[in-house]
Amino acid sequence: MKRIKLLDKEFALTIPGSDIKKATWQMAEKMNQDLKDKNPLMVCILNGSFMFSADLLKLVEFPCQISFVKLASYEDMGSTGTVKELIGFNEELKGRTVVLLEDIVDTGITVESCVNQIKKTGAKEVLVATMLFKPAACQRRINLDYVGLEIPNDFIVGYGLDYNGYGRNLPDIYSLVK
Structure with missing residues (x-):
């Protein structure tokens, strides 16, 4: 599909x-x-990174544990500027290598908050892997250890990303048609 409609918005295919x-x-x-000897805890940040995390974790060849946190910082089409923790960590993080798996880093607020929270637990190191990065939107100084694709500052859906809950299931990524 080259174009799709979700609710009241139209989107065009940008990343197959x-x-x-x-x-x-x-x-x-x-x-x-990098991680073959570290036995990391891989942490999927829900909801958006579920597709990316599943695809990535099928390809890793090192021993690891997998966990999930649910954070929210978006409403409608924009960041609220605050991060709400809806489901937190259950694992012991002290002395561990923790790898955050994020669908997209745009403002950087969510990742910064999560990294700071994990560092307070005494984790040995905190690494960040994101499928998508919007450098033009980033408002924080954050270290991204693994970046899939850099993209422009467009509103996008698909591959886990949504517009008011719709579009997460799409295997491609679409940008809002203005």
């Missing part, structure tokens, strides 16, 4: 699933080298 798969594979290859 094949490009996402290639970027995911490249990220997994780098992680396989």
Whole structure:
């Protein structure tokens, strides 16, 4: 599909699933080298990163544990500027390598908040892997260890990303048609 309609908005295809798969594979290859001896805790930030996390974790070849947190910082089409923790950590993080798996880093507020929270637990190191990064939207100084694709500051849906709950199931990524 070249164009889709979700609720009252129209979106155009910008990143086909094949490009996402290639970027995911490249990220997994780098992680396989970097993390093979670290036994990390891989943390999927819900809801958006569920598709990326599932695809990435199928490709990692090192021992790891997988966990989930649910955070919210968006309403409608914009960031609220605050991060609400809806489901938190259950695992012991002290002394661990923790890898946050995020669908997209735009303002950086969510990732910064999560990294700071994990560091307070005494984690050995906190790494961030994101499928998508919007450099033009980033408002925080954050270290991104693994980046799939850099994208412009457009509103997007698909591959886990949504517009008011719709579009997460799409295998491609679409940008809002203005």
